[in-house]
Amino acid sequence: MSTITFSIWRLIKENKNSGLRWEYPNKEDFPEELDKDLDSPKGMEHVLVRKEGDGVFFAIESGSAEPRDDFVIDINSKEKRENPRKETEIELLKQLFVYYDFKTNLLYLSDIRFRKHFEDIIHKIIGNNYILKGIYKEKANFLEIIKTVEEIKFVTQNDLFSADSQKKTALVDLTGVTDDIDLTLDIKTNSHRFRPLKFLKELMEEEDKYALSGLLIRGKDDKGLECIYNQENFIRKINISAEKISGKFDVEDVRKNIQREIKELANDRAK
Structure with a gap:
């Protein structure tokens, strides 16, 4: 089992109707299920979306045609041979997982470096403009929360x-x-x-x-959530464990474990 750290964000969408410019999305904004390939500047991305119960899960796998070496080497025999992957073929090795909880309006993101990238992806598949906003607290609040x-x-x-x-x-x-x-x-x-x-x-x-x-x-904090203070702000994070297959996280295992972790946190808060 390997660990994935999810940072916690607010997801808001641009309101196309009269009223507030930005609002929380609802269940109807997301497709029930989606399995789609999207072109990207350097390759392609496979987007899987599954909505069920109180949330929607995203698994985004991406890859590019370059870099590509002309040869591959066997790690055991050390033998070198021509790379069987064609120049037009790619491997979807990068993974991004996202879960949005409709009950709390909280979004869980597995890699903070791809925050803006996820905003672009969700715009492509849904149409609206979306923004991820950090949940920041004041210094005094951080000192009260951290245990x-x-x-x-x-x-x-x-x-x-x-x-x-x-x-x-x-x-x-x-x-x-x-x-x-x-x-x-x-x-x-x-x-x-x-x-x-x-x-x-x-x-x-x-x-x-x-x-x-x-x-x-x-x-x-007292619920076991990781809290990080940095540059006068802090953002909460949670960790989950998931199986890896050939170096990649098993998508279904990630989905089940993030759902279970969020449910357990909700139960702890209700006690």
């Missing part, structure tokens, strides 16, 4: 903690560096009791003063 901290990372900016001699002395003792140089600190822990709120608040204050940059705090 355990797993990682703290930041880059010092010359005079870190210059007004706090105790912290600066501790940093000098830790690194052995007394010159004003930038340092990247990455603190990781596996303790379920690590929640240094006073320290986190001070780091956020130092960030406001530009005494440090790149502040990242990763942890979990």
Whole structure:
């Protein structure tokens, strides 16, 4: 089993009627089922859509004709032979999974790098303009929600903690560096009791003063959802496990497991 991390977003569509310009989509906006190939600038994309119950699932697999080597090598025998794949053939090796929950109006995206790409795909298959918006919270809200901290990372900016001699002395003792140089600190822990709120608040204050940059705090809330604070905002994430076949995730296994995880989270919130 391998892990997929889904980030959580809001999906909104452009309203073509009178009223608010943007609104949440509903069940009728999505096809019951779709299995379609779409041309892309460098190759093609296979789009699978399945709507059932309280949500709709997207599996998007893409590939391109290039790069392509003239030869392939057997990893066991190390023998080289001509590549049997023709120049007009592609392999759909890139995968993107998306699930939209009608009950909560939340969208779960498996790869944040393809956020804009998914907006283009959904426009092609449905017609409306769609936007993914991050669910961002304020700093104070993050400190209230996070229950355990797993990682703290930041880059010092010359005079870190210059007004706090105790912290600066501790940093000098830790690194052995007394010159004003930038340092990247990455603190990781596996303790379920690590929640240094006073320290986190001070780091956020130092960030406001530009005494440090790149502040990242990763942890979990009381429901086990991963929370990530970065650049004054944070977005929630969830992880699922799914089987891989020949290096690719099994689409049906991903669909079932993301649905089950969302259902379990809903049940936990209802308790």
